[in-house]
Amino acid sequence: MVHRKYEPTIKRAGELGVGVVAMCPVAGGMLATESSMLKDSLGVDLPTSQMALRFVLSNPDVSSVCSGMSTMEMLEENIETVKNFNPDKDANFEEMSEGLHLMESALGDKFCTWCSYCMPCPEKIMIPDLMYLYTSWQAFGLEEGVRNAMAVFPEKENLRNCTECRKCEQACPNQISICDKMKKMTEMLN
Ligand code: SF4
Numbered sequence: 001m002v003h004r005k006y007e008p009t010i011k012r013a014g015e016l017g018v019g020v021v022a023m024c025p026v027a028g029g030m031l032a033t034e035s036s037m038l039k040d041s042l043g044v045d046l047p048t049s050q051m052a053l054r055f056v057l058s059n060p061d062v063s064s065v066c067s068g069m070s071t072m073e074m075l076e077e078n079i080e081t082v083k084n085f086n087p088d089k090d091a092n093f094e095e096m097s098e099g100l101h102l103m104e105s106a107l108g109d110k111f112c113t114w115c116s117y118c119m120p121c122p123e124k125i126m127i128p129d130l131m132y133l134y135t136s137w138q139a140f141g142l143e144e145g146v147r148n149a150m151a152v153f154p155e156k157e158n159l160r161n162c163t164e165c166r167k168c169e170q171a172c173p174n175q176i177s178i179c180d181k182m183k184k185m186t187e188m189l190n
Pocket residue numbers: 120121122123124125127161162163164165166167168169178179
């Protein structure tokens with residue numbers, strides 16, 4: 001739901017009749033946190049994790065979904081979501097896609113497409129991962145999810161090591177003001 005780079009590939013697989021198993025539907029736990037922005041924009045009053053499973057399963061070119069679960073409670077919740085869900089009736093993939101697209105568009109036409117042209121950073125900052133988290137926070141209102149992700153992010157301290165050399169910004173085809181966004185993230189985490 002928040003990382004849709006592979007949608008064209010999934011669509012092509014569908015055209016070729018190739019089955020697709022989607023992994024990480026809750027984005028490594030990011031979508032296990034709540035966002036009133038997502039509820040309002042998509043008009044779906046469900047916990048975010050259920051919304052995310054429904055979104056992936058309503059894609060007509062996705063055959064199944066593989067969600068990481070570490071507790072019995074998560075397993076039971078996922079079974080309940082899928083058991084009571086009819087992808088043809090209970091969700092509209094096109095409408096949800098449009099809602100997500102509008103949320104991303106609110107960031108303007110300059111948002112990260114995860115191309116990695118900005119890498120490597122001399123300070124070993126994982127810029128694409130951080131820009132993905134920034135989008136999740138700003139476009140989808142997943143502040144708690146971003147905080148949780150940053151808490152276990154191996155290079156989280158490197159974020160503060162940015163020297164503002166702007167090599168990354170010169171290489172970015174989307175002219176993203178990477179330094180400004182990293183400063184905002186550092187402030188949010190403090
Ligand atoms: S501006 Fe910061 S993030 Fe970008 S390349 Fe330089 S040190 Fe790395």
